Each structure stands twice: as structure tokens, then as C-alpha cells.
Amino acid sequence: MNLTDTRAARASCGNLRAQDTGAFVELNGWVNRRRDHGGLIFLDIRDRDGLTQIVFDPSHPSFAQAERLRHEDVIRVRGRVRRRPAGTENPKLATGEIEVGIEALEVLNRSEVPPFPVNTQDDVEESLRLQYRYLDLRRPRLQRNLALRHRIVKSMRDFFDRRGFLEIETPMLIKSTPEGARDYLVPSRLHPGTFYALPQSPQLLKQILMISGFGRYMQIARCMRDEDLRADRQTEFTQVDVEMSFCSQEDVMEVMESCMRDVWKRALDRELPIVPRLTYAEALARYGSDKPDLRFGLELADVSALFMNTEFVVFASALTAGGAVLALRYPGGASLSRRDFDALTELAKMHGAKGMVWAALGSDGTKSSATKFLSEEVVAGLRSACGAQVGDAILLFADERASVFPVAGKMRLEVGQRCGLRSGDDAFCWVTDFPYLELDEESGRPVPAHHPFSAPHESDWELVESDPLSMKAQHYDLVLNGFELGSGSIRIHQAERQRKIFAMLGMSDEQVEARFGFFVRALEYGAPPHGGMALGIDRIVMLACGEENIREVIAFPKNQVGRDLMMDAPTAVPERLLADLFLRSTAPITEE
């Protein structure tokens, strides 16, 4: 670029360096901050890549214009890159060695005074951020998170492409099936009184793609479930959805683990250690959860044997009913007050505990809420069982086994949180050998723990009629830092076996035909053995970003009650639109 050239080189606001000195450049962006010295104006212009300082000298015609610039005005500047005078460089800025001397300023658009600062990282109430999401998205945090999300998804697509997977889109308007989460429904105009459902996942469609001979499928798939939202759960979310033919469980796990290892390397530049594997039974016994947080130990200890002959009625009755007594170490917990322990007990009850016994191992002896039932031998036994030392506390829970392990597991997370153990490492793990069925609390009937298309272990087929509840599934979860990233399984690929499972679940032939007839028929035409997995991208990105809320990695998330505060959705619609769909609202209050 020579000095007489009037065309400036388009530059980004983050990339100019000392070696660009002398270049004539054009920068487009937003006014991040203006430092007006009266006789000299410094202006930081911002785009996605960063900030560049523009200097306005009062002798330049654009100086008066620059005096009127305000936060978030959109401008185009042209000028010459120059080194900053010695001693005025800004080491905090990537572009801090240079500045651009103004030659031309064009105000492309003015901005209203923003409702919250765009040029800082300061916390702002989230509902305001959501209402003005376009401004929030300009801020560094979301710019960074969404850029990382892009890199993660890109790495995934590249990985599966190298492994021979095809990305195939599946429809958003599909058939509603009553199982699983609540469906989002879309009324059909052409077929009055009937509805499509939005996919909860492309489960059956990807299985059908295997039947169609595609062999290896993946999709970055949008999924919708009409259930209540949480910090780690949106009603609408994204999965990396994978299915492969002629594969074993090992094959799927290898592919998915390699994918995560590759993503971590390429998108985050972090190495994943070997991912440990636990069976469901182990995970529950040691951590009280099927999605254990392995960033810390504090394993649960089954101390039932220590209390076999106890006179403590609570423990004795739990044990005679076939339950268990579990001990949890609370590092440093001996310094807690009675009031602290009472609060902990309340928390445990909130998680479903019948109660909690605590023992504080002080240097001046053991204090406990059940002192007279904790002999010295028992205390010694408890200490060795959970590795507690003087200065720690031990928390004890007793109940039936189905309840006491999850309760103790939740308290383990609480203790881990309080002791600052839930931070740092990427603690992945696999959980395998899930039970095929679980008992539905309402109906008391067996329902699939995952979904009815998963295959049981081959040797468990003989239990379908005799003892279905002890069947194990060829089903595996991938867990990171206590969050379930996703589930997969080897599927049933024979129609008669699929019918057998439906029958076991209490579905009549007519029900099977109405709900899944299309799918069972597809299985009858040469369905290959197949299996797959889906991982929640929002959660993966959340954890990769170190965020504690999934909304921080989604451009336009919904709030806790499913509202889009920027668009103000959902809203009522004109009667005319409902009439087209043969619908009438029965809602008690109709907004205008």
C-alpha cells in the first residue's frame, strides 16, 4: 500500500501491530470509549476482534464530529497506523503498541444511551441482559463464549467427517408419541384436529437412517422438550447426535470419547486423560449418583455392618427393613456449630433424607447428635470406613437403599461444594450397565430407564418375562464434572424383539401399531444392528467455558419460565390464526 493510494485496507480492531506502522487502514466498529482531553481525543473503536485507539487532533476537520461521539455509535474511520509515542504504549491491549491517526471519520449510525454498560464485564441483572440481548452479546463474555461454541461444534463436525460420518438433517415436524417428555405440538392446518410434534430428539429417524444403509450418521440437532427449565437445562437445546451400524457398545464409546478428546485438544488446547468407567451400580454405591462428580473423592461408605446390633432405633429399623447406613466424610467439619449441623440436616431432609446423624471429630473428643449410640469402637470403625481424621466430621444417613444412596450423594456434592472441591479438572467418566427398567412411582409399573429402543444385554433377553426388573441395558452415559453430557445405547434391531419389549411395557398390539407401527415395520426390512449416542452441546460448551449457567452459551436463551424476554414470546395470536387451525383457547385469561 503506497501513500497515494486512497483506498484503505480493511482492518479488524484487534489485529494491528507495530509492524503495520505506516499502513493506511479502514476500521469499522462501535465506540467503546472516548477519552476527551479537550485539545486531543482518544477513541477506542471496538469490533469482534478487539480494540484500537484512534487519535483525533484538533487541527483535523473530524475533531468536532468526534466530540459528539457517544458510547455504541457505529463508525468507520480511515487513517494511518503509527507507533504510539514512547512511554504511552498500553501493555493491557493487544493493539497497545500502535494507534491510528484519524484521516476520515464517518458516523454510520447513532446509538441511544445503552441501558447497561456494554464496555465492561460488570454483572448486570440477567433479565435486563436478556431483554437487550443484542447489547449483551456485544460484551466480551458472550463474544468469547459463542466463539468457543463455534470452535467446539466445528471440531465435532470435522471429527465426524474424518471418521466417515454423514451429517443428515431430520425434520422438525414429526409424530407425537406419548412416552418421554412432554411434546411441543404444532397444529396442522391441512388436517384439522391433528398435530405434529417437535422432536425431543431425532431418535427414531436416525435409527431409520441406519436401516436405510447410511452406516454412520451425525447431526447437530435441535431438540425440544416442554418441561421446566433449570440452570443446566433449556426447553430448546442442541445435541450432537450420532448413530452407527454394525457396531458394538465399545465402538460407540470409542468414537464418542475420541470426539471429546479431539474437541478438547483442538478447541480448548487441553489434553484429556483416560476416561474412567464405572458401572451404574458402582457409581451409585460409591458416589450416590449415576452422574458422579469425580473432581473429588469423598466416597460414600456403607457402614451398615457397624450398626447391625445397634440400639439406635432409627438405624436398626432401617437395617431390618433391608436398608443401609451410609457415612460421608466432611473434611474440616469438626469446626461446625450445632446450628450448622442442624442446617445441614434440614438440607438433607430437603433432598429426601429421613434425618441425619453427625459426629464431629474434635481434638477434644467426639461430639455427636447421637452420642450414646456411637461407642468408641463404632467411631473408630466409621473413621476408618470413610478415612476421616481429627478435625473432620462424619455425616450418617439411614434409609431404604433406593433412597439413602441418592440422598447421601447429594450431600456429598454439598460437602464437596463447601470444601471448594468442585472446581478445576475436566473429570469425565463413563457410566455403564444401567438397569433396563425402573419403577414408575405414580403407576408402580416398570418403564424404560432410557427409552424402549435400547437393547438389553444379550444374555438378559431371557429375563424379559421372568424377571424384567433385573435386566441391564446396553446403555452408557458420558458424565463431566457431575453433569450428564448424554446417553447412548445399542438399539434393538429385530422387529420381534422390539415388539416383545413393547408388550412387556404393557402396550397392546393396537397401541404399538398406532404409535410405532412405522418404525417396527422398518425394522422388518433388513435393519442392521446399530447403536449411537447424543451429547448435549450446550452443557459441553458451558463446562468448557467455565460457566455455571447454560444461558451463557446460548445466543438467545429463554428464561426460567420459558419466555424470550427480547421478543416477548410466547404471545397470544389473533383469533383468525387460531380459526385457520381449528383451535380455540380455553386459557382462563387471554392477553390482548
Place this chain on the structure above:
RNA sequence: GGCGCUGUAGCUCAGUUGGUUAGAGCGCCGCCCUGUCACGGCGGAGGUCGAGGGUUCGAGCCCCUUCAGCGUCGCCA
């Protein structure tokens, strides 16, 4: 649907036992300032204390109801 936390200026927050005219920092507006980078200095505007009701001589503060936001349980094959 249950439980918990939060709601005071545009933003982030403070506000004593219930007591005069509700404050601070940032932002905003005006003036001054030629090497700043969270520029600086001087001045100014800006409040339905989420809403409604109650107790009281008197309520930002106490009570009741309600709305909104967040977290959580239920729910999420």
C-alpha cells in the same frame, strides 16, 4: 404446584431501632482540559424504594396479598 433468595436513580449497590429533604460509585447532560487508556477537574439533572393493601402520629424498613427474576424439588422415555 412446593420451598428458598432477590427487587431502592439508566447500571451496580448502601440505607442504623420505624423518625428531618432516600445516598454512593459508574453512566447521562453542561463547562474546562494536547498523551490518555476505568483519563482528570468543576457543576447539574435524575427516585411510584416492584405493585396493592394494612399496622402506626410517622413505613424503603414491620404485617398480608400479589407480580417479576434467579436457584431448587416435582418434571426432564
